[in-house]
Amino acid sequence: MSDVLNAMNRIHADALKPAMDAWIDALNSARKANDPDTPTVAGIVALERLKAASDDAMKELRVALYESAASQGVLSYEAGPYVVTIKQPSIGAVVFDEAALRVAAPDLFVPQPDKIATPELTRRLKAGEHLPGAELDRKGAPSIQIRGKK
Numbered sequence: 001m002s003d004v005l006n007a008m009n010r011i012h013a014d015a016l017k018p019a020m021d022a023w024i025d026a027l028n029s030a031r032k033a034n035d036p037d038t039p040t041v042a043g044i045v046a047l048e049r050l051k052a053a054s055d056d057a058m059k060e061l062r063v064a065l066y067e068s069a070a071s072q073g074v075l076s077y078e079a080g081p082y083v084v085t086i087k088q089p090s091i092g093a094v095v096f097d098e099a100a101l102r103v104a105a106p107d108l109f110v111p112q113p114d115k116i117a118t119p120e121l122t123r124r125l126k127a128g129e130h131l132p133g134a135e136l137d138r139k140g141a142p143s144i145q146i147r148g149k150k
Helices: 003-032 037-071 098-104 118-126
Strands: 076-079 082-085
Touching: 003 037
Parallel strands: none
Antiparallel strands: 076 082
């Protein structure tokens, strides 16, 4: 059996199926309950687990596919309606000695504009200080936080 198939089977058994089973249990409980709020919370937690498991699975399977293709010297191939291409990461500069670079090419260093100390501004506004040009504002809509009991 291929390493890719082994990874898929393990991911399914260890992560995806348990999370999906928890979702199905929550859904069935909600359908039977007089008040579906509690099973809905369990459903949200199950979906969060499923999302995390799916994200991890995608990363792991991409690595497995890359290793499989690279071991065979394949750079691109068709997979049903998809085209898979091995792409190398882009090349970018890395500064490992800023002082030496500053001496060799001072023109690369550009002045930076002033930056507002947002945490300090928030702290002062929360403390009741009036600062022209700034005010407190909630970021986004209210949300529901769900945590496990201790």
